[in-house]
Amino acid sequence: DGGITQSPKYLFRKEGQNVTLSCEQNLNHDAMYWYRQDPGQGLRLIYYSQIVNDFQKGDIAEGYSVSREKKESFPLTVTSAQKNPTAFYLCASSQGGPSGNTIYFGEGSWLTVV
């Protein structure tokens, strides 16, 4: 089945650690996105990528990094510079840009700082 796979579903990070969230899609979509979701704040864009080897910062990129070495993969690293990383993280993709195109989401990953 086509879709977006995020792993792990639950992740715990110690203070000062970097952690990486995996996102893989087999929809052959060009564009991929990372969103952060906090209660009552909706979805906020962290990074997005329109094509391989290219990505742009979203609204809350500080403390995060990404790479897009393959079309199907868009991993997100939460660095120790992100002071409040506890949240639900959603990876998404779309065929071309988001304008008029449906954005498809993965099942999400919970990150908790311990």
Added chain:
Amino acid sequence: AQSVTQLGSHVSVSEGALVLLRCNYSSSVPPYLFWYVQYPNQGLQLLLKYTSAATLVKGINGFEAEFKKSETSFHLTKPSAHMSDAAEYFCAVTIYQKVTFGTGTKLQVIP
């Protein structure tokens, strides 16, 4: 700048009653509008979208939404609520490749 406002962070309806979730947007150009649904601990999935064709858009699970340019609204409705409709609903607007999500409305369905 574009924005989207969802009125009411929580809405409760009785099973079988009308569901009305409100969404207003601001945009200087014709927008693309979407409604997504999120069940607990899952990602979002598309309910329906408006892309400048018919102003009344029908989606999955019996939901529909009407684009009203004069009111800058795109409210989501369903004639009869079902227990399985309990979820969080997000309105989104896309203009010039930038998508903005509303803050969401949690729908509670009371038996």
